[in-house]
Amino acid sequence: DQQVKQNSPSLSVQEGRISILNCDYTNSMFDYFLWYKKYPAEGPTFLISISSIKDKNEDGRFTVFLNKSAKHLSLHIVPSQPGDSAVYFCAASDPNTGNQFYFGTGTSLTVIP
Amino acid sequence: DTGVSQDPRHKITKRGQNVTFRCDPISEHNRLYWYRQTLGQGPEFLTYFQNEAQLEKSRLLSDRFSAERPKGSFSTLEIQRTEQGDSAMYLCASSLVVGGYNEQFFGPGTRLTVL
Numbered sequence: 001d002q003q004v005k006q007n008s009p010s011l012s013v014q015e016g017r018i019s020i021l022n023c024d025y026t027n028s029m030f031d032y033f034l035w036y037k038k039y040p041a042e043g044p045t046f047l048i049s050i051s052s053i054k055d056k057n058e059d060g061r062f063t064v065f066l067n068k069s070a071k072h073l074s075l076h077i078v079p080s081q082p083g084d085s086a087v088y089f090c091a092a093s094d095p096n097t098g099n100q101f102y103f104g105t106g107t108s109l110t111v112i113p
Numbered sequence: 114d115t116g117v118s119q120d121p122r123h124k125i126t127k128r129g130q131n132v133t134f135r136c137d138p139i140s141e142h143n144r145l146y147w148y149r150q151t152l153g154q155g156p157e158f159l160t161y162f163q164n165e166a167q168l169e170k171s172r173l174l175s176d177r178f179s180a181e182r183p184k185g186s187f188s189t190l191e192i193q194r195t196e197q198g199d200s201a202m203y204l205c206a207s208s209l210v211v212g213g214y215n216e217q218f219f220g221p222g223t224r225l226t227v228l
Contacts, residue, residue: 004155032214043117043204043219044156051214089155099210100146100169101217103155 003027004092006104014112019077021107023090026071030092034101035064035075038087047088048075080111115139117220119205125226126195133191134223138207145188146217147180148204156204156219162188163210174199195227 036044148156165185206217
């Protein structure tokens, strides 16, 4: 049962424009959400996180939005840069299961110069 | 380099052989996690340790899988009698949990190929 879903396997964006990556979840017990970025042959790298008590968190070009009622989060990258091209995973943490992370299937972002 | 390290980076083995992977977490981190990632999927949680205690192992894929963290530092993941379906990337992550939220820092992974 996939509790975290990323329904867009890929996304292409022009350099300088906004990239919006989406993630949906089903478990209302999730209280912490993260985005990871992954390059080929490397492990995922932490990007940004948000707790369930907030609806927005911003870090430089990266902003994560959380809509708890819709069980939806999104990552906005503005402006997009070619170096942002990677696979992005959203993850959610359930405090009732030792904060283990549940990952989505990833969205491959390509930023076109 | 004070990140999470994993050894080996690649392992090719024949079906039926046993394999063991090692993970060295960030030194001050008290939690260590193992994940498996197959092609086109996100990382799938397997097990985790709080210091040397293994607090969750029900998600290990079968009784052929076992993990240890004997002194609360490095950890090993062993797969006995490997099968072709075990071919995947095995990721280790660590975190410092002092209450509240924590991000996990991942190692580069060990890619296992079972022939």
